[in-house]
Amino acid sequence: MTRETTLSYESLRLFVSMMFEYLVDLRGLDPEDHPMALLAVQEQRGRSVATRSLTTAISELFVMLKISKKACGEELDLLLAEAGAPSVALVGAWLSKKNRKVLKRGHIETDGEFEKISALRDDPALGEGERETLQLMLDQYEFGK
Secondary structure (H helix, E strand, C coil): CCHHHHCCHHHHHHHHHHHHHHHCCCCCCCHHHCHHHHHHHHHHHCHHHHHHHHHHHHHHHHHHHHHCCCCCCHHHHHHHHHHCCCCHHHHHHHHHHHHHHHHHHCCCCCHHHHHHHHHHHCCCCCCHHHHHHHHHHHHHHHHCC
16 A cells, blocks of 8 residues: 555544644634634535645645754653654655655656645755755746746
């Protein structure tokens, strides 16, 4: 069984919900502006639209997690596990698999892919050569339209 099939839409949705609660102070937000309310609107438009939105949210959450001062480790994984959500590592591997398709192809085809590759480019673990390759792909998509 692949990672793609082990992470259902519902488990990824739960992950996103938990991560927003963990990373973002949502107390002053109007209920209709809550990220999960916005996702619910996308779900009404259709599963494929919602899946693209969910994947984009996951990419953004990983960027937020990297720049956040909050710890990403056992405490977070325990909170996720207690809620029945997948771990950060498992969702990261799932997201990497999605990015791999774009990287193998060598060019970006959609706005969703653009967002994912943009988030990947900002990963501090990347080497300069990898970062330049991703930036070239982003530039070609953004300015080649």
